Amino acid sequence: MEQKNSPIEAARQTLIQLMQRKLPPTPDNFRSVYDEIMGIKSVDQSAELGKALQKVLQQAGKKKPKYVAVAQAIGPLIENGDWAKVEEQLAKLFPFGTATSDVEEANWSNVIRNLLKQLEVSHKGVTLSRKKEGLSKVLVNFASDSDVLAQKIQALVNSWGLSGTSDAVVSSDNALAPDETTVPATTQSVTSTNAVIGSSQWRDMLLRAFELVIIPNLEAVPDIHQKAVNLFARMKKASNEQSLIICAADLKSILLSVEMQRDQQGRIHESLLQLLRLVLSSMAEMVQSEDQWLYAQTTVISDIVSKPVNLNTLYDAESSLKELVYKQAQLKPALTEAKDTLKKMVTTFVDRLVDMTESTSDYHDKIEAYQKKIETTDNISELNVLLNNILDDTRSIGLTVQRTRDEFLNSQKQAQAAEKRIDELTAELDYIGQVAHQDYLTGALNRRGMDEALEREFNRADRHNTTLCVAMLDIDHFKKLNDTLGHTTGDEALTHLVKVLKEVLRTTDVLARYGGEEFIIILPDTPKDEAVKVITRVQRELTKNFFMHNNERVLITFSAGVAERVGDETPEVLIPRADAALYKAKHSGRNRVIAAENLPETLV
Known part of the structure; x- marks a missing residue:
C-alpha cells in the first residue's frame, strides 16, 4: 500500500522540490509544494479573498458585462499570486482613476x-x-x-x-x-x-x-498506477474549467510520484552497477591465473560497467561477448582433446616401461636359472637344449625391446604433435583474450589493455635494460569535425586513423585508445629521436590517405607529444610528460610532433 509521508519527511521533500524547480522558498511556494506532496489543500486566505471579489464582480456583471470579463481574468491571476496583473484588471473598471486603462469614457x-x-x-x-x-x-x-x-x-x-x-x-x-x-x-x-x-x-x-x-512508468507502483488510470479516464471526460482544475491538481500529485519513483530507480540502478563491479573485480582476481576463459569474459563485462551505460553500449558489448564465448567454445574442446591425448601418451609410455621392466626382470631370472643348470650338468644334449632356450629367450627379449622402442618413438612423435597443438590453441586463446581488451569502436587496445601492455613493456625494458618511449596523440579540431559532420562521421574518422596507424607502426609498437580522440603509442627499444621519426612518418602517411565522407576528401591531422623513459620512471610519470609535450604541440600550430625535453616546469 502507499505509505503517507510524515510531516518532517514531507517538509524535507518540499525543500528538495523547491531546489530542483529553482523556486524561491517563499511561504506561498512552500505551501503549494507541501500540499502536492501531502495530497491536501490548505486554506489560502488570498484565494478566499479572490473568490469573494470574483463573486461580487459576477453579480455586478449582470448589469455591466465588463465586470464579468474582469472577474474571469483575475481568477487565474489570484491563483498564481500575480497581484500586479490583478491591479491592472481592476483598473479597467475605473478608467478615470488610472492612465493605463484599456476602457476609456465614451465620447x-x-x-x-x-x-x-x-x-x-x-x-x-x-x-x-x-x-x-x-x-x-x-x-x-x-x-x-x-x-x-x-x-x-x-x-x-x-x-x-x-x-x-x-x-x-x-x-x-x-x-x-x-x-x-x-x-x-x-x-x-x-x-x-x-x-x-x-x-x-x-x-x-x-x-x-x-x-x-x-501510466506505463507507474506499473511498478500499483496504487499510483491505478490513480493514474482513473485520472486518465476523468481527463478524457473533462468538459469544463472546474473539472480540468481538479484533474490538474491530481496530475501534479502523480507527476511528483513519477519524479520520486524515477529518482529511486536511478539510485537502485547505480547500486546494482556498483555491486556488479565489485563482483567482477573479485572474480577477475580469482580466475586471472587459473582460468583464462572466464577471465576474458569477465574483462569484457568489466569494461562495460566501468563507463556510462547506454543501450548502444550494451548491444555492442553483448555482440562482443557472444563472439568471444562462441570462439572459446570452438577452441576449448580441441584444447581439452589435445591435453587428454598427451595424458594418454604419458600413461601408455609408463605402462610400456613397466612391461619392459617386467620382461627384463623375467629374462634375468631365466638367465640365472640357465647358469645354475649349466654349472651342474655335464650332458652335451642337455647343454644344447639349454643353449637353444637361452637363444629363444634372448631373441624374445630383443623383439620386446625393439617393439617397445618403436612404440616409444611413435609416442614421442604424438606427444610432440599434441604439445604443438596445445601451444597453437593456447596462443589462439590468448589472442581472443586480448580481443577482450580492445576498444569496440577502433580495434585499438582499451584502457585495461593499455595498462597491461604498459606493465609488460616496462618490465621487459627493465629486464633487458633497453630504452622505451611513449607517444600521446590527439586529433586536431575533432570537436569541430563532430559538430559539422556528426558524431557518426567522427567515429568513422577515429577508425580511419587507427587503420593508418596500424599500417605504419612497427609490429613491436603497441597502440591504445586513451580516451575520446586521444591515443597512446608504446614504442619498445626505441630512443626518443627514432620515436619522433616514427610518429612523423605516421603524420605524413595520414595526409596521403584522405578520410572520405560522402565521396568528399576530409583532411585529418593530429598533434603528438613523445617522452622517453628515464631511469625507473613509472607510467604514471612518463605519460603526463608525453601529455605535456602534446599540449605544447597543440599550442604551436597543431599537426606537430614535440619531444618532451627542456619543457617549462609548469608543463612537466
Whole structure:
C-alpha cells in the first residue's frame, strides 16, 4: 500500500522540490509544494479573498458585462499570486482613476457624428438596411454598458469600411472581450476557429502522452498506477474549467510520484552497477591465473560497467561477448582433446616401461636359472637344449625391446604433435583474450589493455635494460569535425586513423585508445629521436590517405607529444610528460610532433 509521508519527511521533500524547480522558498511556494506532496489543500486566505471579489464582480456583471470579463481574468491571476496583473484588471473598471486603462469614457458626440456620417456614405457590399440591422443588434446586445456600447458602435462603423464584416462585431459573444473590439470580425472568427482546433489537438496529444508515457512508468507502483488510470479516464471526460482544475491538481500529485519513483530507480540502478563491479573485480582476481576463459569474459563485462551505460553500449558489448564465448567454445574442446591425448601418451609410455621392466626382470631370472643348470650338468644334449632356450629367450627379449622402442618413438612423435597443438590453441586463446581488451569502436587496445601492455613493456625494458618511449596523440579540431559532420562521421574518422596507424607502426609498437580522440603509442627499444621519426612518418602517411565522407576528401591531422623513459620512471610519470609535450604541440600550430625535453616546469 502507499505509505503517507510524515510531516518532517514531507517538509524535507518540499525543500528538495523547491531546489530542483529553482523556486524561491517563499511561504506561498512552500505551501503549494507541501500540499502536492501531502495530497491536501490548505486554506489560502488570498484565494478566499479572490473568490469573494470574483463573486461580487459576477453579480455586478449582470448589469455591466465588463465586470464579468474582469472577474474571469483575475481568477487565474489570484491563483498564481500575480497581484500586479490583478491591479491592472481592476483598473479597467475605473478608467478615470488610472492612465493605463484599456476602457476609456465614451465620447458620445464623436461616436454619433461618425455614425451619422457613415450611414450616408456608400460602402461596397454593405446596404443601408444591413447597416441599420447591424446597429439594431449592437444596441440590443450592449445596451447595459454605455462604455462598451460606444466601442461596439465605433467598431461596427469601422467594419463597414472593410467590405461588410460587421456580423462578428454585433455578436453578443464579444460582450466579454471589450478590449478586442477594434479587431476586424473576420480575423476574430478565423482566430477563434484556429484556437479551438489547436486546443483540441493539444488535448489529444497530452492525453496520448499521459497514456503512453506516464501510466506505463507507474506499473511498478500499483496504487499510483491505478490513480493514474482513473485520472486518465476523468481527463478524457473533462468538459469544463472546474473539472480540468481538479484533474490538474491530481496530475501534479502523480507527476511528483513519477519524479520520486524515477529518482529511486536511478539510485537502485547505480547500486546494482556498483555491486556488479565489485563482483567482477573479485572474480577477475580469482580466475586471472587459473582460468583464462572466464577471465576474458569477465574483462569484457568489466569494461562495460566501468563507463556510462547506454543501450548502444550494451548491444555492442553483448555482440562482443557472444563472439568471444562462441570462439572459446570452438577452441576449448580441441584444447581439452589435445591435453587428454598427451595424458594418454604419458600413461601408455609408463605402462610400456613397466612391461619392459617386467620382461627384463623375467629374462634375468631365466638367465640365472640357465647358469645354475649349466654349472651342474655335464650332458652335451642337455647343454644344447639349454643353449637353444637361452637363444629363444634372448631373441624374445630383443623383439620386446625393439617393439617397445618403436612404440616409444611413435609416442614421442604424438606427444610432440599434441604439445604443438596445445601451444597453437593456447596462443589462439590468448589472442581472443586480448580481443577482450580492445576498444569496440577502433580495434585499438582499451584502457585495461593499455595498462597491461604498459606493465609488460616496462618490465621487459627493465629486464633487458633497453630504452622505451611513449607517444600521446590527439586529433586536431575533432570537436569541430563532430559538430559539422556528426558524431557518426567522427567515429568513422577515429577508425580511419587507427587503420593508418596500424599500417605504419612497427609490429613491436603497441597502440591504445586513451580516451575520446586521444591515443597512446608504446614504442619498445626505441630512443626518443627514432620515436619522433616514427610518429612523423605516421603524420605524413595520414595526409596521403584522405578520410572520405560522402565521396568528399576530409583532411585529418593530429598533434603528438613523445617522452622517453628515464631511469625507473613509472607510467604514471612518463605519460603526463608525453601529455605535456602534446599540449605544447597543440599550442604551436597543431599537426606537430614535440619531444618532451627542456619543457617549462609548469608543463612537466
